[in-house]
Every structure is written in structure tokens, then in C-alpha cells.
Amino acid sequence: MLGCAAVALLVRLVDLQIVRARSARDAIALAESRVPASRGTLLDRFGEPLAWDRPVYEVRASAESFAGLPAKSGAVPDRKQLAQARDRLVADFAWALTRDRERFGSAMQQDSLRRTLRERVERAVEHAFAKGRTRVDVLVDRELDDSAAVAALRELDVRRAPRERGEQRPYRLYLTFAPRWEREYAAAEPLAAFVGRVQPGPLRLPGDDGKLAIVDDRFPVSGLERLMPLVPGESGRSLLRTDAFSRTYWTGDRREPEAPAELRTTLDPALQIRADAELGQAVESVRAHYGHPPEWGALVLVDARTGGVVAAASYVAGKDGRPDRNSAFTPAQRVFEPGSVVKPLHVAMVAERGQLDWSEPIDVHAGYLAGSDRASPGQRVPRREIRDDHPNTVLTPREVLIRSSNIGAVKLGLRLGAEGIEDYLSIYRFGQPTSIGYPGEQKGTRPAPIPSLPPSEQLAFAGPSVLFGYQIGVTPFQLARAFLTFVSGRPRELHVIDAAKQGDAFLPVAYASDGPSFLNASTRADVCAALVQVVEDDHGTARLVGRWLRELRAQRGTAGPVIAGKTGTSQYVGKTTRWDGSAFHGDIRTSTFAGFSPVDEPQFLVVCVLQKAGAGAFYGGLYAAPAAARLLVAALDRAAAAWRTTDHDRSVSGSVAVGPEPGGSGPSQRR
Structure with missing residues (x-):
């Protein structure tokens, strides 16, 4: 018996130390995170921003082993457990996000947040049930930039403290924080028509090979925002390492995205x-x-x-x-x-x-x-x-x-x-x-x-x-x-x-x-x-x-x-x-x-x-x-x-050429 146990232990050690370690190393080499490049910045005649990108996280959650959801399609859910798990998930997200006092500091803002989260979670639960899954995938936030809220959300992830978190909640919660950019504008509405706006939606442009590729998750719909130099440049990337508990770490191997353009306008x-x-x-x-x-x-x-x-x-x-x-x-x-x-x-x-x-x-x-x-x-x-x-x-x-x-x-x-x-x-x-x-x-x-x-x-x-x-x-x-x-x-x-x-x-x-x-x-x-x-x-x-x-x-x-x-x-x-x-x-x-x-x-x-x-x-x-x-x-x-010196010397040595959409007549090529 002892001999059999020793052999089994040896086989297990070989599997962990050699076979799975090699597989883990391969997985680490392939774990690459895209670092998106930002859109260019538009400045007024004084150098103050009119339109700029703010770095944010898009946060998505996967709640596995969601209590109350049957493992087979068509089976009857445990509605009591399902309601408790749903309410707990909404409460967890709200607890973390309300750390962002700028966005959710008032009672009215917090009530609106909870309603939004409840609608998202309910839709996600219905989708999971229809597919016969016990995993609920839900969008938590698209523009999170508050460090306290980020830290609070990370505390909910089972990979931070898997045993404790897994025992306390009626699901196992995994969170992903995808870096993205949120477009910001000078507050004045009268600037909107001239400066323009972007809206969610893929922007596809031909690459060096002539094939269309997505260069941004926002589509410029009007105004100066449609100028080609504002289109994001090449994205960067970071390599990630994942441990035995599926926890992710930066390796330090990082290529920065292409720097965005900064265009100074003549607008006051x-x-x-x-x-x-x-x-x-x-x-x-x-x-x-x-x-x-x-x-x-x-x-x-x-x-x-x-x-x-x-x-x-x-x-x-x-x-x-x-x-x-x-x-x-x-x-x-x-x-x-x-x-x-x-x-x-x-x-x-x-x-x-x-x-x-x-x-x-x-x-x-x-x-x-x-x-x-x-x-x-x-x-x-x-x-x-x-x-x-x-x-x-x-x-x-x-x-x-x-x-x-x-x-x-x-x-x-x-x-x-x-x-x-x-x-x-x-x-x-x-x-x-x-x-x-x-x-x-x-x-x-x-x-x-x-x-x-x-x-x-x-x-x-x-x-x-x-x-x-x-x-x-x-x-x-x-x-x-x-x-x-x-x-x-x-x-x-x-x-x-x-x-x-x-x-x-x-x-x-x-x-x-x-x-x-x-x-x-x-x-x-x-x-x-x-x-x-x-x-x-x-x-x-x-x-x-x-x-x-x-x-x-x-x-x-x-x-x-x-x-x-x-x-x-x-x-x-x-x-x-x-x-x-x-x-x-x-x-x-x-x-x-x-x-x-x-x-x-x-x-x-x-x-x-x-x-x-x-x-x-x-x-x-x-x-x-x-x-x-x-x-x-x-x-x-x-x-x-009030005007400072804004008669910029246009005889400076060197100049650049910028312009609108392809085929336009004014200031255009992409950088």
C-alpha cells in the first residue's frame, strides 16, 4: 500500500512540476493584453482642452456557480436562491461603485445606479437561464476611473481571497478590468456643433495591407472630431502572468501605445x-x-x-x-x-x-x-x-x-x-x-x-x-x-x-x-x-x-x-x-x-x-x-x-500638414 501511495504521489508531482508547468508556461507566453491608443486632443487657442480622452476601465463580471440557476437547460430554477443571489450581486456592485463619490455621491445618483445594476443583472440572469448556464456575465461599468471603487471591486474577486470569497457568496465572482478611453468635452453646449461628438461603435479604417481593421471602439459622427489626425494610432500591449488561482499579474513586459495627436485650434x-x-x-x-x-x-x-x-x-x-x-x-x-x-x-x-x-x-x-x-x-x-x-x-x-x-x-x-x-x-x-x-x-x-x-x-x-x-x-x-x-x-x-x-x-x-x-x-x-x-x-x-x-x-x-x-x-x-x-x-x-x-x-x-x-x-x-x-x-x-499672445508665429521653421477625411480639401493625412 505504501509503495502504491508513493508511486501515485510521484506521478502527481511529475504532472504538476513538469507537464502542467510546461502548459502554464505556454499559457503565460500567450496571455497578452491590448493597451488601446487614445484619440487625439483638440485644444482651444489658449491651449486649453476642448475634446480629450480620459483613461477608464470597462469592468465586466462573470459570476460562476450562480445559486438557483439549474445546470441543465429547461430545468426549473430555485427562484428563492436565484433572487437572493441576484440581490446580493447588485448589492456587491453598488457597494463598490459608490466609493466613486464624484459620480455617485448623492442619494439620487446612488438610487439610479442601483436601478441600472438591477436591470443589467436581471437581463444577464435571464440570458444565462435561457442558455442553460450557471455562469452570469454582466457589464458592471464602462467608465470607471476612481481608485477606491477599483480597489473595492477587486476585493470581490475570488482570485484575491478564493476560499473566503467563495464561501461567503452564492456565486464565484471573477472580474476583468479592460482599459479604454472615455471622450470628454468642454462643458459649453455651444461648442458641440463645431467640435463634434463621437458615439459608441467600431471605427474601421484600411491598414497597411489594405484590409479594414478596427482602430477605435468609438465612431466620430460630426464636426472636427472627424479629422483624420484624431484617429487613435497603433495600440500597445502588455504580457500577463496567471498563477494557480487564476490571479493575473503584470510581467513588466509592456509596449506603450502610439502617442495621440494634439491639435491647437483658433477657437475662443x-x-x-x-x-x-x-x-x-x-x-x-x-x-x-x-x-x-x-x-x-x-x-x-x-x-x-x-x-x-x-x-x-x-x-x-x-x-x-x-x-x-x-x-x-x-x-x-x-x-x-x-x-x-x-x-x-x-x-x-x-x-x-x-x-x-x-x-x-x-x-x-x-x-x-x-x-x-x-x-x-x-x-x-x-x-x-x-x-x-x-x-x-x-x-x-x-x-x-x-x-x-x-x-x-x-x-x-x-x-x-x-x-x-x-x-x-x-x-x-x-x-x-x-x-x-x-x-x-x-x-x-x-x-x-x-x-x-x-x-x-x-x-x-x-x-x-x-x-x-x-x-x-x-x-x-x-x-x-x-x-x-x-x-x-x-x-x-x-x-x-x-x-x-x-x-x-x-x-x-x-x-x-x-x-x-x-x-x-x-x-x-x-x-x-x-x-x-x-x-x-x-x-x-x-x-x-x-x-x-x-x-x-x-x-x-x-x-x-x-x-x-x-x-x-x-x-x-x-x-x-x-x-x-x-x-x-x-x-x-x-x-x-x-x-x-x-x-x-x-x-x-x-x-x-x-x-x-x-x-x-x-x-x-x-x-x-x-x-x-x-x-x-x-x-x-x-x-x-483677456487675450493672451495668440498671434502664433507662422514663420517658425518647419510645419505639419493635417486634414479632414480622405479626399478632403483642408488640413488631412493620418499621422
Whole structure:
């Protein structure tokens, strides 16, 4: 007997020390844990985070030998034991998670937590019973980052103290802590539309082998979050060791995940909040007058010195008239005909080419037929009458801008000829997306090259139309770019990603260089003087803003601020969806204002757009201009009082290129 026992003991020792040890070593070599890489970080112009990843654990539990669950499918469960085990599991999880006082510090938060845990456990128990299992698998938490709660949960795991834990509970509990990232955002809701959001769901992108692979468990659905440089890089990994009690230990063999990108934007959160509020006030003024809100609106603020977008507010009417935050981002994704707001852009080119005298009289009597004064002898021009909203007689070129005469603008603009009008469309880049690289930005529209059109189109239709803002489709961003080009006297581009971090330093993002100068300072000064009077003159189309500015200057006892700007109102007959969700077919009007200040050396420029179906008289000076002016003054005040040095030196040696989705036009490749 003793001999047999000795042999059995020897066999057991060989099995444990050699056979199973080799198997355990093999298992250890294969136990690899993925360490996910985080998404990139978006920063505001001051380097403060707008969107960033927070490291958390996703905690899942397997409760084995769950009391009350039958081992065979179809058998009857012991409902009393099952209820006791279920309640105990909920209580255990709640006991541990409520150590996180930040998330579950109040009685209301704790009650909500217990309800959520109970629902999860009940679903998991039902699933286990349906499958004939005695193991219950349940999600405990997806975003745990509190060390006290983590420690408390680990105490529940049988691998920490298997004998004691196994005897005390009606199940054997095993917990897994999978590291993941939770996306966080700056608190202000007005930032949401521009910055965007991610939602749970796999993001698949082609790898080096061309095959799709999951690179993140979150899918970017909107905004700047869809920029490719924010996509997580290569994951890291850690090797794990498991002991005889199935307890897991780090081996110290670890490869860190690829470091995330850090992109600095040009956004100022305080001015973004202000822009959202001012656009909301403009919407309410429309609602107060018409009884219902506009269908959509946009308010864009640009740093005229750098071309950086400082703020961009978006409004799309929901069915109750309140903002629909899940709809299109209007500054980049709504195209409209700008109307009279573009008149100073081509009048400046006429002046630059020496084709006007600022004191000359322009006959703007009613009855003007487009192109009739430019046709060659014997040339037949189709009859198309150009009308002004308000009758005028004789105006100087400056008064043409102040009173926004369509007749005067067409007469002046046609002096450019077909080639000159084409230069106007090309220099201001109508029909081209901006370099902002906002995912989903609309391209805009424009006619075919003007010189390629028949003479009748050049003189009577497309040529005159583009001179007072028709047959041109722009987004609010694209209109802001056109005015940035005008105030600079050379083609300029907008941007919102200012710099990307490489190593310990931020390098400016590489964009297309500015184009050559096409307006001299003297020409710009002449046109700007007229645009000041658009606001200040009692006959100016933005005179409502002028009255407010005079009151403001009187209150402050200063000579400023002074704003130069131009209003625009366009209309067309078409179809749209109204604020209440109903279909509309009829007259649709767009109210626009573009302005800038200071006039001599603009620091900021602003564009406001509102579109309303069935609005009747819906003038830019009444609805768009006041909101734009208030935001412009707020920006000047804030910059004077609070802006740190944010005119980042873009001549720094070296640059980086970033951009939107594949095939986009702005800042893109993945790192």
C-alpha cells in the first residue's frame, strides 16, 4: 500500500512540476493584453482642452456557480436562491461603485445606479437561464476611473481571497478590468456643433495591407472630431502572468501605445458662447416679428490678421422652434445666394482698374435693361430689367454701396468685362470649399467661366446676376473668406487648426500660401469709407447698427468702435422644410451682413446669415446686422482685455500638414 501511495504521489508531482508547468508556461507566453491608443486632443487657442480622452476601465463580471440557476437547460430554477443571489450581486456592485463619490455621491445618483445594476443583472440572469448556464456575465461599468471603487471591486474577486470569497457568496465572482478611453468635452453646449461628438461603435479604417481593421471602439459622427489626425494610432500591449488561482499579474513586459495627436485650434470658447447667444437673440427677433423662427442661421467670427476662425455658431430650427443640435453645421453646410453683400467686392476691383471716379454720377432710374449700356453697336441684348428695392435717381459709386443699388452695382461691375467678372469670381474663390477642412463642408456654386458664355449671358443674365449676389452659392464660411480676401487685398484662406504638437513643441499647420495682391491700400480705404457709411449714414442699409454704435460710443465716451460692413438680402422661389417640419414651396429669403473692425487694420470680421421661408421683407440690416455687430464689439472688448499672445508665429521653421477625411480639401493625412 505504501509503495502504491508513493508511486501515485510521484506521478502527481511529475504532472504538476513538469507537464502542467510546461502548459502554464505556454499559457503565460500567450496571455497578452491590448493597451488601446487614445484619440487625439483638440485644444482651444489658449491651449486649453476642448475634446480629450480620459483613461477608464470597462469592468465586466462573470459570476460562476450562480445559486438557483439549474445546470441543465429547461430545468426549473430555485427562484428563492436565484433572487437572493441576484440581490446580493447588485448589492456587491453598488457597494463598490459608490466609493466613486464624484459620480455617485448623492442619494439620487446612488438610487439610479442601483436601478441600472438591477436591470443589467436581471437581463444577464435571464440570458444565462435561457442558455442553460450557471455562469452570469454582466457589464458592471464602462467608465470607471476612481481608485477606491477599483480597489473595492477587486476585493470581490475570488482570485484575491478564493476560499473566503467563495464561501461567503452564492456565486464565484471573477472580474476583468479592460482599459479604454472615455471622450470628454468642454462643458459649453455651444461648442458641440463645431467640435463634434463621437458615439459608441467600431471605427474601421484600411491598414497597411489594405484590409479594414478596427482602430477605435468609438465612431466620430460630426464636426472636427472627424479629422483624420484624431484617429487613435497603433495600440500597445502588455504580457500577463496567471498563477494557480487564476490571479493575473503584470510581467513588466509592456509596449506603450502610439502617442495621440494634439491639435491647437483658433477657437475662443468664450466668444463661441457669445456667438451662440447672439445668434439665438437674432432668431428670437425673427420669431417676435413673424410668430415663428427662421429655418436656419449662422454667425461666424474670424481673426482677420491670421485667418483663424474664432467662433462659428449654428442654428437649425427643430420642430418646436428650438435649436436642433443634431442637424447640419450651417457655417459649413448651408449654401445660399449672398445677394447685395458682395457688391463692394467687385466695385473694389472696378476702382483698382481705374474704371470709376468716386464722384461720378450713376443713373439708377428705374427701367434699366441689363447690359444695354455695354452692348456693341448693333448687338442685340435680351431684355432683362434690373430693379432696386427702393427707387433712386442719380447716385455716386459710394452711394451705390451705401443705398445698395442693384442698378448701380450692375452698371459698375459690367465695366470689368467678361474677363474681369471671371477674375472677380476666381479671386474671391466662389464655388470652392475653404481650407478649414470641416468634414462635410459644401463646395458652393458659381456659373461656368464667364468668357465662355454667349454674349447674352455675359451682358444680361449670368454676368449681371453675379454682380449683386445671384447665381453664386456660398456657405457662411466661404463668404467670410471672400471678405477676408477683400480686407487683405490679396487672396486669403480661413483655417481652424492652427498648430499640431510634435515632440514638446507646436508647429504651425501648413496651408496654401496667400495669393498675390490685387487691391492696393488706397482702393481698400476708399471702399471701406463707403462701408462705414453703410452703417453710419441715415440712408445706409445697416443704419440700425449705426444708431446703436453711436449710443455705445456716447456711453463709453470714446471715438470707437467703428464698424464697416455690407448688408445683403436675396430671395428665390423653391422648396424647403419649415421649422415645424412641414414642407414649404414659395418665396424663401436670406438676410445677410458682413462687417469688420477696426476699419483701417481689421482685427475681426463677422458674417451673419438667416434664412426664412415666406418672410416677405426680410432685410439684412434689420435681422442679421445687429447680431453681427454685437458679436464684433464683444470680440474687440475681449481681445483688448483677456487675450493672451495668440498671434502664433507662422514663420517658425518647419510645419505639419493635417486634414479632414480622405479626399478632403483642408488640413488631412493620418499621422
